[in-house]
Amino acid sequence: MNISLSISQRNSVLESMITLVNQNRDSIIRANIKDIQNYSGDDLAMQDRLKVNQDKIEGMIAALMQLSKQEDPIGVERFRFIHENGMEVFNKTASFGTVLIIYESRPDVTVEAAGIAFKSGNKILLKGGKESVNSNLEIVNLWHQALSQNNVTTEWIEYLDYNRQRTQEFLEKPTQKIDLIVPRGGEKLIHFVKNHASCPVIVSGRGNNFVYVHEEADRGLALDNIINGKTNKVSACNAIDKVLIDKNLPNKEDFVNNLITTLKNYKIEILGDSSLSKYEEVKQIEKDTVWNEEFLGYKIVIGETEDTPEAISKINTYSGGHSAAIITRNQSVAQTFMSSVDCAAVYHNASTRFTDGFQLGLGGELAISTDKLHQRGPIGLQHLVTNKWYIHGDGQIR
Template structure:
């Protein structure tokens, strides 16, 4: 691949062409995905949901590409300027990372969305998808190559690594080409595997295990809707709700709990509860305290009682994945205390954790949702998949 960065017109033309090709090749993408779906023998509901490609997902792929093509160039944006006393003009501007490796499980739409964001940011893309989505991924990468070639650009800009686990480990430890950044998207085992073997920086897209705290001054109807949406709208999402804490001083708490249990049962959600919930026969008692750490990605939830805001904050900061947490309350000052004290990438007041998503938060899509604090926290959008460098212009200055 040439070391010369593609200009913004070239990058946009590829993205626009890719959107057209995906639309024209809907049938072949879905047929490839059917092969993957037929070959998947697991019983993981979240994995199956992420693996499936239908017309709706293809519409999302096309929209993502079109929106990316319409966004401002994230490369070369001036962040700082300084005029030195000796006459030098000094600028700091955003710059591409170089080569970004994306390692992901089961989601063919990542082959579009994540690759598109990385490409728009001027990066070469290395894609390492899971074996369960191989046919879907190869069908999409074929279209990436066609979009590049039709714009007289080498296909080296988007490369698929069809590696097994052992070969992936070897590549991570001793890359056969320069890799500047790795983004793993998947479960905790994948992330730990990448962190253990990577020889370059890794953005950790960590576990969800998101909490909702129902404050004593909550609107109970709002709280019920919020919890049901967060738990049942999409169980495979990392922004789904797994834990609910209910303030012991919530008025008519027992009526709210009964209503919540009945509604969750209507969605076939398995309910685990602490001692305060064990009186209800529909609730299974918590067997091990470690369940508070778990991300379920399933129709399963844990409900517990808490004394007050400080205890709720303490419990969330101890057990959550640092992803998302919500407080349901009419008390704005209580919400402020909660939101400033909870150590999560996204904190909510009277809104669903399901909005922790690059598109929903105005980024036009996302590469991943980082639970790290460097270099970007939360959804990683187009604006964040850049580093920076210094430009110094002089006319012979020496020091």
């Protein structure tokens, strides 16, 4: 869009959207039921993310409410300089322009991610998956109502109901200017976008998150941490897939037996390396490539490690660069682990399930980036900006 919207206009649209989502809960859920009935796949993570219930709608409303109260991320001064010739130089945050969000399954992205991108002053293009088309179109219709109620053109939020081939063509040769693409989904979707995009892409990569139980760990805390990280939401990108247990952990056998029993109570399939597959209910790992896999389901791998350096090395070799945790009473070891592990979020005695924009104080997130440019980890409202230089003079020439 050529003409930017004021912060009051953007907030008014968000406030209208809060009311509309609340008033149209039943129509959103009815549309979602159609999507669930039409879904014929066996992807547990996608099926879980597809479903919209009252709790998810509450989450959408809460995200919009928090978003509407946040400060304007546009025009924030980052740097100022007075040139010797008298020119006043400023660097301020600026919107990207047009942001394309390509996502699978999750209708809540149509509310939350679009809301963040819109409040950041961007025109939004939404390309959801075919599995959630009814839900997405219903929500986009609400966005258009919110825009119209505030005398803002509906061109600010556009839904691209494209098949895979047309999407590829659009990525390679866009029919309108695109400044940034954010893919939200599995590795196949991310690779597809990266391979065909003709503009910058923020990669929301795979999880495959690790917990390392150090020899000085509180075993009760470690057990609770692993169970929460694995079972709280198995389809989440911040869920635990791998557990490394220090071979010198006191009463290690009791800990492993308790861990196995508890995981089995949650119907988690347990794979183990040669040192831990001797335990009943643990299957021997067939190929080391399993250490590289993100499960997004009821499966976990447990293994033994010699020491902290080996744990760090294994995590840096196999993890997706998303989240990793150490359980230990030793502050020095924890600091070494956290500074050495190459992940967007590192934890000491806390669950990786907190790698989430809302939980980390951002008021929601557009995505969780595993890239190191332009923002790493949860991308909130204040991160979905670029910058612009403003130079004021009175006739200076060089």
